[in-house]
Amino acid sequence: MFASEKVRRTIEVVFVISCVVVSGFTQAAPIATNTALPLSDEELIVRQQLVVARSSGRPGAQTQIDRLESRTVFGYGVTSRLALFSVLPVVQINRDFGNVNDSEFGLGDAALFARYEVFRADKPGRTVRIAPYAGIRVPTGRDGKTGDGSVDFFGGIVATVASTQWVLDSQVRYDDNREADGFKRGDLVTLESSFQLRLAPAQVVFDTKGFVFGVIELSATKSERNRVGGVIDPNSGGFQLSVTPGIQYSTRRWIADFGVKLPLVSDLNGSALESDFAVLTSIRVNF
Amino acid sequence: MKYRILIMAFVGLITNAALADDVQYDIRVDGITCPFCVATSERELKKIDGVHAVGANLETGTIFVCADSKVEFTDSQLKQLFLDKGFTYRSFTKGAGCSIAENESEE
Numbered sequence: 001m002f003a004s005e006k007v008r009r010t011i012e013v014v015f016v017i018s019c020v021v022v023s024g025f026t027q028a029a030p031i032a033t034n035t036a037l038p039l040s041d042e043e044l045i046v047r048q049q050l051v052v053a054r055s056s057g058r059p060g061a062q063t064q065i066d067r068l069e070s071r072t073v074f075g076y077g078v079t080s081r082l083a084l085f086s087v088l089p090v091v092q093i094n095r096d097f098g099n100v101n102d103s104e105f106g107l108g109d110a111a112l113f114a115r116y117e118v119f120r121a122d123k124p125g126r127t128v129r130i131a132p133y134a135g136i137r138v139p140t141g142r143d144g145k146t147g148d149g150s151v152d153f154f155g156g157i158v159a160t161v162a163s164t165q166w167v168l169d170s171q172v173r174y175d176d177n178r179e180a181d182g183f184k185r186g187d188l189v190t191l192e193s194s195f196q197l198r199l200a201p202a203q204v205v206f207d208t209k210g211f212v213f214g215v216i217e218l219s220a221t222k223s224e225r226n227r228v229g230g231v232i233d234p235n236s237g238g239f240q241l242s243v244t245p246g247i248q249y250s251t252r253r254w255i256a257d258f259g260v261k262l263p264l265v266s267d268l269n270g271s272a273l274e275s276d277f278a279v280l281t282s283i284r285v286n287f
Numbered sequence: 288m289k290y291r292i293l294i295m296a297f298v299g300l301i302t303n304a305a306l307a308d309d310v311q312y313d314i315r316v317d318g319i320t321c322p323f324c325v326a327t328s329e330r331e332l333k334k335i336d337g338v339h340a341v342g343a344n345l346e347t348g349t350i351f352v353c354a355d356s357k358v359e360f361t362d363s364q365l366k367q368l369f370l371d372k373g374f375t376y377r378s379f380t381k382g383a384g385c386s387i388a389e390n391e392s393e394e
Contacts, residue, residue, distance in 0.1 A: 122318030122375035124348030
């Protein structure tokens, strides 16, 4: 039993390290989210994201949770308007409750979603696109440890306005979280905007190979309280507003980005943990 | 020495003839805003037999295609090609000779 657990953990560690190594060696879109990734007919993209995040309790609570997450994202353009995505996370969670520490490592809950472009208006060097999306999150993580154990649903609409100088992606999203084993995470409403401004080159010339974008993202999340055994957890849910400044380099075949998500406003219920920061980095390749 | 000069002249004539046979299509496409966007269309265009090189001017929304003179694009063909890649085809012009080098479209 012990040996098989050790083998499984070794495989998981190798998988995460592989992901990080791949991302180390290898059109502007948001840094924090994947719903606005551009895809055309029969195009495949692979995005490897690495997120390091810390949450902690109110001052004096001595509670801290560190989360390292590697997300492998596959996107495929079924047609020029319909795209399918999968997001497979592998997570390492370290909890520090003062005198008690524990950690979990393994697959997180995977997500699958489809996006359909309902509006497109193109001009020379400009475009406007609107696309609703819907998806499902399946309990591939360990129940109560690296995953929620529930089958959850989410949907939203994403709009993109782009020129050769800048890109603005905005979305509204609703997460309908379901109950599993007596636990139900609160539903979420999220509003997000990402503005990407071309910093270099100053002029686009015939053989421009790549763009450097400065990125600023805003994310507002309102979440309901969790329910445990049918009872509302008063120390959960609330409102959070965060900002993510970052940088992105875009070439014909790959895009790399880096950002740091910082809280601006945290109006959380009870003693719910507040997000301190999240460092996000990713590389995306199209095939 | 005479033979060498003759061979070089012959090769030069053949090369010039080949270049003279090339044509350039300047294709107006709307909605292309970044190098990443160009790549997908470029790959599709390069699948066409006789296409040598592809370049782009993002500011004007023009894609340049250097091809053999036997390559004949049509409006309906280009409209569908760029529609599949997520962009809007407008028009094209065709001219003799190529102003883009073979490696313009290389990463």
